[in-house]
Amino acid sequence: MRFFLWLFLWLFRWLSTWLFVPRHGRALYESLAGAIAFSIVVLAVLSAAPNSIRKYTIRAVTLLAGAFFACEFLYPVHSMPTGADPAHRGNFLTPYVFTVTTFALIVSAWTVGLGLLNLAQLHGKRLIRGGENAIYSAAFFFGLISVGIIGLLQKPHANAINKNLYTLLYTGALQNLDATVFSIIAFYIVSAAYRAFRVRSIEATLLLATAIVVMLGQTSIGQVMTSHFPTAMHTEVIRDWIMSQPNAAAVRAINFGLAVGSLAVALRVWLGLERGSFFDSQ
Amino acid sequence: MNVLRFLQTVDRRLLYALLFLTVAIPLLHPIVVPTVVLGRGPLGWLHPTFALRPFVLPVTVSPSTLMVYDEIQSLPPNSFVLLAPDWAAGSRGENGPQTEALMRHLMKRHIRFAMVSFDPQGPIISEAMAKRLQDQYGYVEGVNWTNLGFKVDQQDFLKAFVLDVRGAAPQDYNGKPVASEPVMAGIRSAHDIRLVIDISASDSYTYFIKFMQGPYKENLKMAAALTSVMAPEAENFVSSRQLIGCLVGLKGAIEYEHLLGVSGTATAANASLSAAHVLIIFFIVLGNVAMLLERAARRREDQE
Numbered sequence: 230m231r232f233f234l235w236l237f238l239w240l241f242r243w244l245s246t247w248l249f250v251p252r253h254g255r256a257l258y259e260s261l262a263g264a265i266a267f268s269i270v271v272l273a274v275l276s277a278a279p280n281s282i283r284k285y286t287i288r289a290v291t292l293l294a295g296a297f298f299a300c301e302f303l304y305p306v307h308s309m310p311t312g313a314d315p316a317h318r319g320n321f322l323t324p325y326v327f328t329v330t331t332f333a334l335i336v337s338a339w340t341v342g343l344g345l346l347n348l349a350q351l352h353g354k355r356l357i358r359g360g361e362n363a364i365y366s367a368a369f370f371f372g373l374i375s376v377g378i379i380g381l382l383q384k385p386h387a388n389a390i391n392k393n394l395y396t397l398l399y400t401g402a403l404q405n406l407d408a409t410v411f412s413i414i415a416f417y418i419v420s421a422a423y424r425a426f427r428v429r430s431i432e433a434t435l436l437l438a439t440a441i442v443v444m445l446g447q448t449s450i451g452q453v454m455t456s457h458f459p460t461a462m463h464t465e466v467i468r469d470w471i472m473s474q475p476n477a478a479a480v481r482a483i484n485f486g487l488a489v490g491s492l493a494v495a496l497r498v499w500l501g502l503e504r505g506s507f508f509d510s511q
Numbered sequence: 512m513n514v515l516r517f518l519q520t521v522d523r524r525l526l527y528a529l530l531f532l533t534v535a536i537p538l539l540h541p542i543v544v545p546t547v548v549l550g551r552g553p554l555g556w557l558h559p560t561f562a563l564r565p566f567v568l569p570v571t572v573s574p575s576t577l578m579v580y581d582e583i584q585s586l587p588p589n590s591f592v593l594l595a596p597d598w599a600a601g602s603r604g605e606n607g608p609q610t611e612a613l614m615r616h617l618m619k620r621h622i623r624f625a626m627v628s629f630d631p632q633g634p635i636i637s638e639a640m641a642k643r644l645q646d647q648y649g650y651v652e653g654v655n656w657t658n659l660g661f662k663v664d665q666q667d668f669l670k671a672f673v674l675d676v677r678g679a680a681p682q683d684y685n686g687k688p689v690a691s692e693p694v695m696a697g698i699r700s701a702h703d704i705r706l707v708i709d710i711s712a713s714d715s716y717t718y719f720i721k722f723m724q725g726p727y728k729e730n731l732k733m734a735a736a737l738t739s740v741m742a743p744e745a746e747n748f749v750s751s752r753q754l755i756g757c758l759v760g761l762k763g764a765i766e767y768e769h770l771l772g773v774s775g776t777a778t779a780a781n782a783s784l785s786a787a788h789v790l791i792i793f794f795i796v797l798g799n800v801a802m803l804l805e806r807a808a809r810r811r812e813d814q815e
Contacts, residue, residue: 251682319674326671327678330670331671334668341663419790419791420523447760449762449781449785453569473749476743477746481747
C-alpha cells in the first residue's frame with residue numbers, strides 16, 4: 230500500500246515537473262500535437278470499451294479525484310506559501326494540487342470541445358435537411374468558423390486586416406448582440422411586473438409594498454421623495470434594513486438547505502451512487 | 512368600467528415604448544428645470560430672472576459601498592489587488608460603470624492590480640477599459656497593471672492560483688511571461704494579495720470565498736460589485752464580514768463615482784435609472800388602483 234502511494238505521488242511529481250511547464254516555438258506545437266493524439270487515443274479506447282468498463286473507469290477516476298481533494302482539504306494545514314517564504318506548501322498533498330487541478334482544467338477544456346462537436350452535429354443535420362430554420366444553422370457555422378479563425382489568427386499574425394476583422398466580429402457584433410439580448414429583458418420585466426403585481430391577498434400586498442420601497446431605495450429619486458421625513462423613514466434606510474435583515478435571513482435559510490442538498494448530491498456522485506446516469510439508461 | 516379595464520390591460524407595446532423613451536431621453540439630453548432668481552436691476556428694483564439649470568439628483572452613499580471605498584483608501588500605495596471582471600456585455604450597464612469606478616480608485620491610489628476573468632468577454636472589455644483610463648493616471652500595462660486573461664474552470668483555477676500565482680497564470684492575456692512583469696514582483700501566492708474584488712453578474716464571488724479566502728481566513732479581504740438582482744444573496748457575506756462590502760448595481764457605481772468626485776458613465780445614467788423605476792412603480796400602482804376601483808364598483812352593482 231505504501232509502495233502504491235509512493236508510486237502515485239512520484240508520478241504526480243514527475244508530471245508536475247515535466248508535463249506542465251510552459252513551452253515555446255517548435256516544442257509547443259509538438260506538445261500540442263502529442264496531447265491531441267493522446268487524447269484521441271484515450272477517447273477512442275473509452276468509446277470502444279464495453280459499458281461496464283467505462284462505467285467503472287469513470288467511477289474510479291471520480292472517486293480518486295474526490296478523495297485527493299477531500300484529503301488535501303481535511304488533512305491539517307501548515308502555513309501557506311508567501312512571497313517571503315515560498316517553501317511552505319501546506320500539507321504533504323498540497324504540492325500536487327496544482328497538477329491535479331491542471332488535469333481538471335484540461336478535462337473542462339475538452340468538454341467545451343465536446344459541446345462544439347455536438348452543436349456542429351446537430352446544426353449540420355439541420356443544414357443538410359434544409360427547411361425554414363436551416364438559415365439559423367448556417368448562421369451558427371458562419372459565426373463559429375469566422376470568429377474561430379480570426380480569433381486564432383489575430384494574435385500570431387496581428388496585421389491590420391486580422392485586427393479590424395476581429396474588432397468587427399467581436400466588439401462590433403458579439404458584444405452588441407449580447408448587450409441587446411440582455412437589455413430586452415428590461416422591457417419584459419416592466420410588462421410582467423405591471424400584470425403580475427396585483428394586491429389579491431395580504432401576502433401579495435406585503436410583497437408589493439416591499440418591492441416598491443426597495444426599488445425606490447435603490448434610486449436617487451426615492452431618496453429625494455423622502456428626504457424631508459425623519460431619517461428612519463428614508464427609503465434608502467428602510468431598503469438597507471429590508472436587505473440586511475429579513476432578506477438576509479431568508480437567503481441564509483435557503484443557502485443552508487442548498488448546502489445540505491449539494492453535499493448529499495456530491496457524495497452520491499463521488500461514491501458512484503447516483504442513479505439515472507447515462508450508463509443506467511443504456 | 513371600460514376605462515378601469517383598460518388601465519389594467521395597457522398594451523405591452525405602449526409600455527415598451529414608454530420605457531424606451533424614459534431611459535433614452537435623460538441619457539441623450541440632461542434634464543433641466545426652470546429656476547427663478549431674484550436680482551436687482553439698474554435702478555435697484557428687484558426683478559425675476561428665468562433660467563434653465565441642469566437637474567442633478569442627490570446621491571446618498573450606502574454603508575456597503577462606503578466600506579469598499581474605505582478599504583481601498585486604507586491600502587498602502589503599491590499594494591497588490593486582484594480584480595476579477597467576471598462579466599460580459601450583457602451586464603455592461605451595471606458591471607461596466609462599477610469596473611470603471613473601481614479601476615479609477617485603484618489608479619488614483621497608485622495600487623497595482625491584476626485582472627483575471629472567468630467569462631470569455633471579461634478580459635477584452637476590461638483591458639479596453641484599463642487602456643482607456645491608464646494615461647489619465649500615469650499607469651503602464653505590465654508595470655502597474657496586467658491582464659491575466661480568461662480562465663476556463665474557476666474552481667480548479669483558484670485552487671492552483673492560491674498556491675502558485677505565476678504557475679497558474681504563467682502568461683498574461685497578450686502572451687507575455689508574467690514573471691517578467693514588474694507589476695507581479697513579490698506576488699507568489701494568495702498571501703501576497705491584499706484585496707480581491709469580484710465584479711460579476713453571477714455568484715462567482717462565492718468561489719473566491721470558498722477557494723481563496725477559505726484556507727486563508729481573514730487574511731485575505733474580499734469585496735464584490737454585483738448586479739442588482741444578485742446583490743440580495745451577497746448580504747449574508749457582507750454581514751459575516753467575508754465580504755468587506757458590496758457595490759449594488761448601477762446605484763453602487765453612482766455612489767462610488769460620487770465618493771471619487773468624478774462624473775462618469777454611472778452618474779450620467781442616474782436620471783434614467785430613477786425615471787425607469789418611477790415608470791414601473793407608476794404602472795404597478797395604476798393597475799392596482801384600477802383593479803380595486805373596479806371591484807368596488809362591481810360590489811355596488813351586486814348590492815343594487
